[in-house]
Amino acid sequence: MMTFDNDTIQALLNLPDLAIERVVLGERKTLRIDVHSTLEGTQCHRCGKPIHHAYGLGNEIELRHLPLLEYRVLLI
Structure with missing residues (x-):
């Protein structure tokens, strides 16, 4: 299983005016x-x-959001 830190996810999302508070892998x-x-x-x-x-x-x-590495992405 791959793990990413918040900085990597931030770069992949390419949304510079947002800060990540929490990432949860759901169903x-x-x-x-x-x-x-x-x-x-x-x-x-x-x-x-x-x-x-x-x-x-x-x-x-x-x-x-657009999918990341086959994961459905929801921004809350």
């Missing part, structure tokens, strides 16, 4: 990768102005 060759953004601030979804402070966290979402 049916599924990698569940919990991530969070490393970007400072964002834009308001209504007016487009920059926002530099948080009002809280949104709901967790699950996104399917």
Whole structure:
């Protein structure tokens, strides 16, 4: 069985603005990768102005990424 550290998985995903919190090997060759953004601030979804402070966290979402070495990849 192959093992990868977070830096290797980060490089394979090629998503530089995300930090990996946890990787779990699930059922049916599924990698569940919990991530969070490393970007400072964002834009308001209504007016487009920059926002530099948080009002809280949104709901967790699950996104399917391209497969890695025959593993189904889910970003949480």
